Amino acid sequence: MSSVVPAQRVVSGMRATGRLHLGHYHGVLKNWARLQHEYECFFFVADWHGLTTEYENPGSIEQHTWDLVVDWLAAGVNPGSATLFVQSQVPEHAELHLLLSMITPLSWLERVPTYKDQQEKLKEKDLGTYGFLGYPLLQAADILIYRAGQVPVGADQVAHVELTREVARRFNHLYGREPGFEEAVAAAIKKMGKKQSRIYLNHRRQYQEQGDESALETARALVQDQQNITLGDKERLYGDLEGGGKVILPEPQALLTPASRMPGLDGQKMSKSYGNFISLREEPGEVESKIRRMPTDPARVRRSDPGDPENCPVWEFHKVYSDDATRIWVREGCTSAGIGCLDCKKPVIEAVQEEVEPIRKRAEEHLRNPDLVRSVLSDGCEEAREQARATLEEVRAVMGLHYR
Known part of the structure; x- marks a missing residue:
């Protein structure tokens, strides 16, 4: 019988897409680093999820996984405070996914908002596969296998947590009514x-x-x-x-994370696909070069032309990195043409350098000691499997699959 306190347990995963950038750091990793001291956290590399859209190109997944974990560690995710592991190394996820698929109505998966949305966005890929249709259910298994009570997500992922709740509720309704x-x-x-x-x-x-x-x-x-x-x-x-039977799989709650305000170098959302990112391991010279090349308010054709910070991508970086005094200096200097665009960019360059430099150095240390990274994942996988096995033992029993 589980001794887990669901409300104190958090589960979150990240697809293996390789090295991370400032958007990941501000949108996810800073939050993970905080949560690891407040909850019992399980953070995993979702390599199976990567295959749902990249099944034709699996060659980079392993290297991307190592890069991902190195960046996690460098950004302050601590294996002494959280359990870090790779999804495919805990096969219990797949078994629970299979068992949950027996009770999950097809219509529940077809109505997930991201299903048709992603098919539309990724038209060049053949996504008419069960793996793509079923990935929200695999996501549900990722959460329910650890009896997690909290799942940190952005607003666009709340529907996935709600599906997980519905699946848990249906499972408990079907199998939680023990005799007597x-x-x-x-x-x-x-x-x-x-x-x-x-x-x-x-x-x-x-x-x-x-x-x-x-x-x-x-x-x-x-x-x-x-x-x-x-x-x-x-x-x-x-x-x-709650008027049901025994709770075998607790219903998780969405732990809404603050929306990331980290823009890309061109003002769009920071993304590798847009080529507008600064990676967490960016060399100092490259950080400076990228920010110096950032576009500014198109109204400032000449140094003497006044501008409007709201029309400038650099201003979005000031919102993230600069204090009130610096922002006032930028706004007044820009609108009066009292400062040039390179003057405006200098505090941003310094602030980003200050943030990235220690992360880059820690990443280099981990890259020089790959055995330590492997050890972190090995220990994490062992702990994750122990927790997952305990859940599956009870799931198998109530589904009539507990042979002795």
Whole structure:
């Protein structure tokens, strides 16, 4: 029986696309570095997910995986605080994906917003495959195998977490009704003692009759704090609270991350496909060269022409890197033609250099010691498999696949 506290566990993955850039750092890695100290975190390289669109070109996946993990470590993701692993090295993900596919309606996958959207954007690829259709369900398995309670995502990924919740809910409805469930729940409530039982029943009624979410949270916390009931009884009471059966696969919540404000060098979203990025391992000279070449307000044809920062991609970098005093200096200098565009870019160059330099140096250290990186992933895969096996053992049992 699992001793996991779902609310304290976070799972997140990243496709193996190779070296990362400042957009990844501000959009994902800084958040991971914070979460690893607040939650029990599992971060994985989603190499199988990479195959959903790149199945014809698998040759770069392994190198991209190493590059990805090196950048994670260099950016401050700590294997002492989080579990880092490679998805395909934990085959339990695939087995849970298979088992969940037996109960997931086809229409649920077809209605995922990104399904048709990605087919439209990637017209040059043949995406008429089960792997592409089923990748949201594999994503659900990635989350549910660790009984995670929190999934850090941007707003565009909330629908994927909602699908995961629906799949977990359907699974628990189908397989959580063990024989004698009501009697087992009544016995567990009695073990809590008269006072605690009365509080539990009152909060259960408030939630089930009035939809009081705070009553549900209070009752869950009460159950979690009980010392005189088994873990199995706790799982039954969690299921009883929500009017279902025993919770085998907890429903995760989307942990919305702040939208990344990191623009590309041309003002669009920073992306490798646009060629407008600064990588986390960019050499100092290349950082300076790229920023010096950035386009500026087209109204500033000559040094003496005034401009508008809102029409300049460099201004977006100032929003990320500069303090209030520098931004005031830039705005006043630009609109009055008091400073030139190269003057405006200098503080940005210095700030980006200051951010990237220590990351680049740490990455170089890891590249000189590849055995350490392999060891980090080996240990992480072992820990991940241990957790995944525990979940699968219970899933197999309730699905009638527990042979002895």
